[in-house]
Amino acid sequence: MLELSDDTLALLALPSYARMAQVLPSGRPHNTILWFRYVDGEIRIISQAGSVRVRALRERPDVALLIEHPQNPHDFVDLRGAVTISDDDAAARAELVHIARRYIGDAAPAFAAGLSDAPRVIIRLYPSRAYRHAAPAPSSSQAS
Numbered sequence: 001m002l003e004l005s006d007d008t009l010a011l012l013a014l015p016s017y018a019r020m021a022q023v024l025p026s027g028r029p030h031n032t033i034l035w036f037r038y039v040d041g042e043i044r045i046i047s048q049a050g051s052v053r054v055r056a057l058r059e060r061p062d063v064a065l066l067i068e069h070p071q072n073p074h075d076f077v078d079l080r081g082a083v084t085i086s087d088d089d090a091a092a093r094a095e096l097v098h099i100a101r102r103y104i105g106d107a108a109p110a111f112a113a114g115l116s117d118a119p120r121v122i123i124r125l126y127p128s129r130a131y132r133h134a135a136p137a138p139s140s141s142q143a144s
Helices: 007-015 054-057 089-113
Strands: 018-023 027-033 037-038 042-048 062-069 071-085 120-125 129-135
Touching: 007 037, 007 062, 007 071, 007 129, 018 042, 018 054, 027 054, 037 089, 042 089, 054 071, 054 120, 062 120, 089 120
Parallel strands: none
Antiparallel strands: 018 027, 018 062, 037 042, 042 120, 062 071, 071 120, 071 129
């Protein structure tokens, strides 16, 4: 398991969005914005079992995941590795509540309960590479 620095772990603890880049079976790139949760050395993401993302990951599991600080896009981590997919709908729905709680707080159980009955999966990324870039946000005088 890849050891992540304390500042990377602090970034992963924030309710930031992840951007997952992958390659579709056609060879075309695919990029999506996702909710996630970091637990015990793995990034967890929930998706519908029949989604384009999941179908493509079953064929080509390698991804790049970019996670930036919510207030500073110049402060980010780029994680790379292969994902695994767990087809346990009940476990995925339970995990979804934990993930959603990071973003919407106490509304998470109702949000998860209101989703369609389409089966869900847990996508797990065990990073094999991490590139951390921590730069201060440009000041307003630098931006002009």
